[in-house]
Amino acid sequence: xxxxxxxxxxxxxxxxxxxxxxxxxxxxxxxxxxxxxxxxxxxxxxxxxxxxxxxxxxxxxxxxxxxxxxxxxxxxxxxxxxxxxxxxxxxxxxxxxxxxxxxxxxxxxxxxxxxxxxxxxxxxxxxxxxxxxxxxxxxxxxxxxxxxxxxxxxxxxxxxxxxxxxxxxxxxxxxxxxxxxxxxxxxxxxxxxxxxxxxxxxxxxxxxxxxxxxxxxxxxxxxxxxxxxxxxxxxxxxxxxxxxxxxxxxxxxxxxxxxxxxxxxxxxxxxxxxxxxxxxxxxxxxxxxxxxxxxxxxxxxxxxxxxxxxxxxxxxxxxxxxxxxxxx
Numbered sequence: 081x082x083x084x085x086x087x088x089x090x091x092x093x094x095x096x097x098x099x100x101x102x103x104x105x106x107x108x109x110x111x112x113x114x115x116x117x118x119x120x121x122x123x124x125x126x127x128x129x130x131x132x133x134x135x136x137x138x139x140x141x142x143x144x145x146x147x148x149x150x151x152x153x154x155x156x157x158x159x160x161x162x163x164x165x166x167x168x169x170x171x172x173x174x175x176x177x178x179x180x181x182x183x184x185x186x187x188x189x190x191x192x193x194x195x196x197x198x199x200x201x202x203x204x205x206x207x208x209x210x211x212x213x214x215x216x217x218x219x220x221x222x223x224x225x226x227x228x229x230x231x232x233x234x235x236x237x238x239x240x241x242x243x244x245x246x247x248x249x250x251x252x253x254x255x256x257x258x259x260x261x262x263x264x265x266x267x268x269x270x271x272x273x274x275x276x277x278x279x280x281x282x283x284x285x286x287x288x289x290x291x292x293x294x295x296x297x298x299x300x301x302x303x304x305x306x307x308x309x310x311x312x313x314x315x316x317x318x319x320x321x322x323x324x325x326x327x328x329x330x331x332x333x334x335x336x337x338x339x340x341x342x343x344x345x346x347x348x349x350x351x352x353x354x355x356x357x358x359x360x361x362x363x364x365x366x367x368x369x370x371x372x373x374x375x376x377x378x379x380x381x382x383x384x385x386x387x388x389x390x391x392x393x394x395x396x397x398x399x400x401x402x403x404x405x406x407x408x
Contacts, residue, residue, distance in 0.1 A: 081096070081098045081132075081381070083164070084161050085149055085151070087160065088160045089151075089152060089159065090151040092149055093144070093150060094133075094146065094147030094148060095147050096135060096175075100122050100160030100165060100192075102114070102165055103115070103158065103161065106125055106130065108130065111130055111132055113131045113133055114132065114133050114182040115131040115158075116134065116154045116155060116157070118154055118257055119140050119182055120136075122135055123138075123369045127145050129143055133146055133148070133219060134315070135153075136150065137152055137153070137154045138150075141213075141226075143300050145361070155159070169226070170268065172192070173260050174193070174194045175193040176194055178195045179193045179196065179328060180196075180197075180198045180201070181193060185201060185202065185374075188205060188206055188207040188208070188209065188225075190207045190208045191205045191206065192210040192211045193211045193216070194211060196211045196214050196336060197212065197213065197215045197216070198218035200221065200237065201219040202220040203218070204221070204302040206223055206224045206226070206227065206253070207225040209223055209224070209228070210228050210229060210236075211212065211345055212233060213232070214232045215229050215230075215234070215235075216234050216235070217229075217235045217299065218234075218235055219237045219239070220235050220237055221241075222237065223235075223241045224241060224242045224245065224282070226243055226244045226247070227244060227246070229242060229245075230248050231249050232254045234251070235237060235247075235253045235254060236252075238254065239260055239277070239279075239281045240278070240279045242283070242284070244282055245282070245283070245286070246284075246285040247285075248287050248290075249288050251292075252289070252292075253278055253292050254277075254292070255280075255294065255295070255364075256294065257290075257293040257296050257315075257316025257317070258315060258334070259273075259293065259296050259334065274293075274295075274316065276298045276299050276316065276317070277294055277298070277300070278292060278301075279299050280292075280301075280302045281302060281304040281306075282304050282305070284305065285305055287311070287381055289310055289311050290308055290311065290312045291314070292313075293314065293315050293316040293334075294316060296316050296317055296334070297348040298316075300314065300315075301318075301320065302314075303320050303322035303324065303340065304323070304388075305323045307326070307329040310328045311329050312330050312331070314326075315335075315336070315352075318332050318333050321342065321358070322340045323340055324340070324343075324344070326338075327346040327348075329346055329347045330345075331348075331349055331385050332354075333351050333352040334352045335353045336350045336351070336352065337354070337355045339355070339357050339358040342358065345365075345366075349384075350362075350368045351370040352370050353370055354369075354370065355373045356368070357375040359375075359378055360375065360376050360378075360381065361381065362386060369386065
């Protein structure tokens, strides 16, 4: 208990010698587990659970039946405690005999290359990085330290991935962008060159079956600390800033820009050359037309075309009144 509190920079009320062995929800907790509550009204349920200790943000009045870990952001403290109580399983470094590694590739001694993975020519795999079973890493790829690529990830040639990246199964990184030129004489479409790069900075997480295209002539960039959910598509030349959140089934067309701290909910459609300025929030299923600029830190946008949610709700209320009036 004392070690956990020190690790997350929190203080303990009660017996700090209790041994913690894991984490759990309040409903499923067992002895040895650590749980958390975000508000005081749920503290009673946590104290009545089988958990051995509770992270909370407030100091309750009177004595409690369990030790408390006091932290200003209980959910964040719980997530950090999980790093200590549920560490990443240890792996044996080395290259599996069934893996194919090009002689000109460099794989750090502490890295792990699992069964049937393929590492291309001139590729660099950093310290303590894992390449999962069946993954294909193309030529001249650079993957930093402490990265975790799950099974069946595909990384096209020339992609740059920073440190501590997490890439989930089925992700495809650096594929060609969807770019074509129409021949006005024949009506046929011819492929526009897709020879740019994909650059992924440190601490990025990319969900299962997400796809991120390389730039056409320049680079697609994913900024430090950005988190991308499953089944997201990011088109060529997109520029994603730092600390951006993109939820599942969202699609970004080519050359869209999301500045630092943008939050994008599920199933959002963002057209080409859109700019979403820092801190803006796009609500679920909203659509942003080509070349539009979305601005307003902390402002939630909704609907198609996307506009501030207050404006959107006023429009819905007006339509409801008009429909009611028409029925009368």
